[in-house]
Amino acid sequence: MRADIYLLYLLLRLLALLPLRVLHALGAGMGRLLRWQGGGSVRNTAVNLAIARPGLDGAARGALLDEAMAEGGKSVSEIVKIWGGGAERALALVREVRGGELFDAALASGKGVIVAAPHLGCWELLNYWLCSRTPMAILYRPPRLAAIEPLLRKVRGALSPEQVRAEGAGVRTLYKRLAAGGTVGILPDQKPREGEGQFAPFFGREALTMVLLPRLAARTGATVLFAFAERLPRGAGYRIHFLPAPEGVADEALQTACTALNRGVEACVERAFPQYQWHYKRYTASGRANPYKQAPPVS
Helix, strand or coil, rough: CCCCHHHHHHHHHCCCCCCHHHHHHHHHHHHHHHHHHHHHHHHHHHHHHHHHCCCHHHHHHHHHHHHHHHHHHHHHHHHHHHHHHCCHHHCEEEEEEEHHHHHHHHHCCCEEEEECCCCCCCCCHHHHHHHHHHEEEEEEECCCCCHHHHHHHHHHHHHHHHEEEECCCHHHHHHHHHCCEEEECCCCCCCCCCCCCEEECCCEEEEEEEEEEHHHHHHCCCEEEEEEEECCCHCCEEEEEECCCCCCCCCCCCCHHHHHHHHHHHHHHHHCCCHEEECCCCCCCCCCCCCCCCCCCCC
16 A cells, blocks of 8 residues: 555544544535535536425525535545444444345345445445445446555455446456345446436436346346435434335336336435435436536526
8 A cells, every 4th residue: 555545544543533423513514615615516416406306495495405515525524434443333333224124035035135325325334234244246436546446445344345347347247146146236326328328217307327237137136125324413323224126127128127226216315315415417418408517606
């Protein structure tokens, strides 16, 4: 590990000594500062919220934007606690698991399990929790800065999942693991590359949606579950949720399957709405109107 990356690791370890409530307060303050300054992240969040909540008036939409930006700040600051404190200490922050019987039953079936984990709440903590129950692999895109990868492996420690790159060999690895009754994790709301997805409604607007998860489910017969780690108020910890996948997520017709996939993401988001990664440009694709370019700046 490079010296500068190792120093960053030591800084994470030091900052992890702060209570979670303090880190969340700092993160919320950072998010509110970004909200006050405006800029691209705030504008993208405002556009997405307007799409997802079209019936809100200006005051209500502004309040929701404030809350979403504060939660976005928490999602950054809490990583210090999750990564810097180590997996065991992070898992001690889990206060409740809802729907855990669904996960246990899926594991016991031996048919393989696909965990669809949207960008909602604290997904790094969810990774720890899942890996503490069963070996698993996750589909990921490597960080733009290659030097960060050794840091990620170190902070995730012994509970790190097998990280499978989103490419041909990696996808074959996922098929093999599921065929053997194993568990894989996928971010179902990550926008695929052009030409690799299917348009399907997401909060009432067509969005380019991944087809890999439905194809894995259809070809392996694996159980699909949605899961996320909800951030509790005032730094009290986290609540993990498991939800069954909507009917049709493994349909051979990709339009049907991707529509069901997005419904599953929506069902998770509705349980912790401000904690979703609302700044993500989900509604961009060639040949389609770009709502983020059309939107005026947010003051």
